[in-house]
Amino acid sequence: MATELKQTGKPRFKLTNDGSVIPTHDGLSNVVSGMGTNRDRRTYNRFTITSMNDYLEMEAAYNENWIAAAVVDNPVEDATREWRHFTGKIASAIQEAEKKYEIQERTQEAFTWAGVYGGAGLLMVTDQDFDQPLKVEAITKGSLKRFVCLDRTMISPSAYNYSDPTAENYMRADRYRINGGTQDVHHSHFILAPGSPLPPRLRLLNNGWDDSILRRCMEDLKDSVAAKSGVASLIQEANIDVISRENLATDLSSGDMDQDIINRFMNFGLLKSMFRLALLDKNEEFDRKQVSFGGLGEILSVLMEWTAGAAKQPMTRLFGVQSKGLGDSGEGDARSYFNRIRGDQEKKYRKFLNRIDEVMIRSTLGEMPADTNYEFNPLDIPSEMEVKDRNLAEAQTDDLRLQQKVVPRSAVAKKLRDSGQYVIDDKFIKQIEDDERAEAAGEFRFNIGETETTHPGAVNPPPTHSVADD
Incomplete structure (x- = not known):
């Protein structure tokens, strides 16, 4: 049982048996217009949970x-x-x-x-x-x-x-x-x-x-499908034929002329369809009503937008239509959508796959290597020019890191091998690692065509000094 508390100029509250207080409406009300009072239809709006397991x-x-x-x-x-x-x-x-x-x-x-x-x-x-x-x-x-x-x-x-x-x-x-x-x-x-x-x-x-x-x-799906079906039904009735017949109501009420009237106008429709000929009695009048479809396209577009919003997908992905608007190519919507998919990969799919990998890798290799790691591939397929630009940017970045001496050459070689762009075997990488260890010990190894000053790990020798220079 709840006791209702009323205060002048204040919102009304209900005091429940467990001591909690709940408001009966929002704080804004107007007794003249009915807003916020029992006369306001909006106060009866309420969300309910529909059947979850249909x-x-x-x-x-x-x-x-x-x-x-x-x-x-x-x-x-x-x-x-x-x-x-x-x-x-x-x-x-x-x-x-x-x-x-x-x-x-x-x-x-x-x-x-x-x-x-x-x-x-x-x-x-x-x-x-x-x-x-x-x-x-x-x-x-x-x-x-x-x-x-x-x-x-x-x-x-x-x-x-x-x-x-x-x-x-x-x-x-x-x-x-x-x-x-x-x-x-x-x-x-x-x-x-x-x-x-x-x-x-x-x-x-x-x-x-x-x-x-x-x-x-x-709910949004039903509205969209129902609107599309309704428009399709209206198209079938774009033109409605209206025939005025004298004493039609009286003849129908008599009960013994129904079939005759039906046959009469069915034959009228057949003749009009087959021979484009309309035969009417002198006392009958024929008129054609045309149905206007203006505004139906806008209604369907709005319902499609609502459905796409409910599905959390852009219109271009869900319905396959181009974005409308001056200068709108849809790239912004696609980027937001792919960012959401990437978030799902990291939050949902990675957790799901990690459980699989714990069992699958152990069952395949007999152990779980500590350096096991994976990354999701890009969501969209890049063009040839985008691939070239990305490879050039990565090559320039690797060259800069090598000049800064923050990464060894063997790390770059391993990266290229793992990417699959080049066929690099372990023997070649081992040779690079041996050269790096020799350079760290001060023992420089030169290939044909290299000099001490051009070798990336060498230190330029100090200039010679002679008496003539003095």
Whole structure:
């Protein structure tokens, strides 16, 4: 029970049984216009949470509507299309392992279904028991068998972690059970692909899963699709024929002339369509009404903008249309979108892939090298001129660092080898490292055509002095 407190000139409040005080409206009111009072319709506006787990509607939208599919697919495709590259001696071995286990395909699959349902992930099938925590340090060569993608409709939490905030799975499932089976799966065997974030309380009500990316755009999607369908229906009725017939209401009310009237005007429509001939009775009048479509294009454009905003994608990416506006090429929108995708790669995809690499690399090499590292490739494919400009800038930077003597020549050679631009073997790099060690010890090695003054590691000898110079 709540007691309402009224004060003249002040906002009204309600005092609840637990002692909390809540306002009944905002502080600005006008009794003459009704603003801020019970007469103001705006005071009854209220956000409500719609159904969060209507899987059938989300599946139908994703499968039947190309815009709904693009809302989910585009960010995942852009984040994983160019993929990543490892550096170091183990790069080629890891890339072969990625192809063997189809890491790129499984990652795309997991994040796609997480966007549709709000939850999905990869089950790591190893030689360890599912009902026990996965011991990463115990992974040996050949322990990993495969990855299996499971969405939230295929696997259900059977136990939750509500009491240990220090664990990485706090407020999420502690154990899962595959639907239709009896096997318990510890959460460490399941790599979770996130959807849209939810407040902790709603995540708790949602069985530890995230929200669907598609569900958050559903209202705007429905408005856009309904408007497009309505315009398409109007086009079919661009011209409406109107025939005035004497005593039509009386004939229809009699009940025995309905079919005759229907046949009469169906034949009229057939004759007009086939022979462009209109036959009318002397007492009948014919008129044609034309429907105006002015302003419909602007309405559709606004709805498309709302849908693109809900999907967090630029119009050029979601609908494939050019940006409108004088001097607007869409590059700014594309840059902002790619910056968001790059942020998702570092925040979501890297965390997801690091869990995969802990098991995959150990299973491939038998150990986890300390220098294992990777970077995501550029999101867009650069042009030939952009590649040349970038290579020139990097070459100039490397040359400047060499002149400043802040990096050795062997570091530049290793960088070029790892980039794959040149075929540089370990023997050549070892030779450069031997030369650098000799130079550091004062033993200079010269190749054919080099002199002591032109060698980058040499020190110019002091000038000679003679009596004639005096």
